[in-house]
Amino acid sequence: MPDGEADAHATPRPRVVVAAARVVVADEHALAAGVESGMGLAAARAIAPQLTAIARDAAREEAALEALACWAGGFTPRVVPVAPQALLLEIGGCLRYFGGAENILAAAMHGCAEQGFAAGAAVAPTPQGALWLAQARAAVIAIDMVMLAAALDALPLAPLDLPAATKRRLAEFGARTLGDARRLPRTGLARRIGAASAKQLGCAYGEWPDLRSDFVFPQRFAHALELPSPVEAAPALLFAARRLLAALAGWLSVRQAGIAACTLHLAHRHCAPTVVELRFAAATRDAGRLERVLRERLERLALPAAVESVRLVVDTVEELPGHSGTLFDGGSGNGDEMVALIERLRARLGEVCVHGLAVVAEHRPECASRLLPQGRSDAPVGTAPRPFWLLAVPEVISERSGRPWRNGPLRLLAGPERIESGWWQGEANGSGQPGDARRDYFVALTADARWAWVFRELRPPGGWFLHGWFA
């Protein structure tokens, strides 16, 4: 049963999932109060009056299991979802890659906990054996059949997914654990509890082959998640979106692909859905990076109404074999972190505010420097002195007795450098084109000892202008 967003300031209320007025699953607060699964709802309410009952929604459980199966693709491409609440992962082929079964188990439990699921896990040579060990919450890593047999023998029958009739009959025979059931004579047992249950028992101990059909990962990723209650503040959506991002990361891992952009649709009840676009500097499938960029966007987002459900759609997917490639290879190994930092800054400040520079081979100074998303250093530079800072609009400076004056006389120390260019653009108009430029540039020292770059406009009406500052 998934945890919803907990209200940090209120005392936690016990919650149960009910179906047909019976308690199916109780969370830890309800269990502590004494509610058990199988109890009637009225009895549960009598024990814990402040109970919250959530109706069981099979469709949501299926969707959650499918999203988890996509996430599990990050570990292995062979995943088998077992309805209603179990996942089988075939990890024989990837034990070495992850460094052992303990690492995979720990990573899987951690991932489930991050997405808000309380999970039990176990590792065994047979799928049915692993399923039963996990259902009994015996966190066992059984490497071979001997260990598996020993672990299974100790399991109680109650939490396993055998039919209720079978469990009742086995209890009547006095078998309380699986080991007891195994010791009963086989031929008679198959007749009494049914061939299906006997086969299940045999599959768990490895006596019968157990064939399962693998989960087919969807061709196109479009997963939706309904929120348990409408969410007003955008940052609180991160928790729900985290599950979708984890599923996306696993799906991309199975497809050996990465994304450069994805869209998050937030559905409201009475108005059009809000669309949040996420962009990345390089194709990626790293869940941490997706989450960081999403967090920055959500912190700045203002919602028009409460959000009822969240949907993550990916349109185009790029090939990304092996580990994530980087756009620029960092000489000191910092390329990856720099890309991540630039993405974070862009997500919060906007794409325009974070940029690189490039030199353009142009005589007019305002065209010689260009803003690009990523800087470039290939064009050659001239030898004339150029200021470090160039004003966007040249500042008019006055002229007294034939010399430029700005809070004191300007001392012209180098020049004039004649720059004439751009005749093909005609007059400078308001659309940002500098137009035809005919200027004499000087390096000037102001009265307060600042080094400036001034020019004298040669076309009528002329005049002196300040265009830039040196370092």
Place this chain on the structure above:
Amino acid sequence: MNSSLAHLLARPDIWRGDRYAAAAVPAVASGFAALDAELPGGGWPRGALTELLVDAVGLGELALLMPALRGIREKGGWSLVVGAPYPLHAPAWAAAGVDLARLVVVSPAAERDALWAAEQALVSGAPDAVVCWSERADARAVRRLQVAAASGTAAAFLFRPTRAAHESSVAPLRLALAAGAGGRLAVSILKRRGPPPAAPIVLEAPRPAPYRDSALAGARPAPAAARSAYRPAWA
């Protein structure tokens, strides 16, 4: 002296009265020998914030940092320029030796965002140098930048107006820049991890043109044909 005392004295934040503090991370050479001799560690400190107090742009304050940025280029590191007072002119930066492919410029509209960006960059540890300008940063913002710088090994520089000189600041190195005689740059060290400095250091910063005392010494008169055809209205 016994070993535990020697251990204590080797820490970067403890120094004896007549010597400089030892730097935990090797400092970035500033490129000016007279300045390096007066700085603890022999250069700009890494993993700490350096405050540069200057009133106006164009005194040579950026020329002071250019050798350090060139040194970072040689090691293939990234530089970040945040909250610059004017738009950058790429040919000048390229001519000064900065690698434009490894330079990122962040110019947000609000100053609060500029300080946030500088803090994020220092915390991430990705760039090797972060240069930030701020008009109205208060002591709390400076403290946050210093804490962020101390968490990594980048060299962080913060330009502030000179009226901040009388405020207290947690930055371990504070310099005030002013114009010296003859077109030179006078650097006064207000605070450092070492003995209080005696007098301002006068440095020969690289200038775009040789300094001359007379007014129009370097300018040549424009040729006759270039005189403008402007006629005043009353002529």
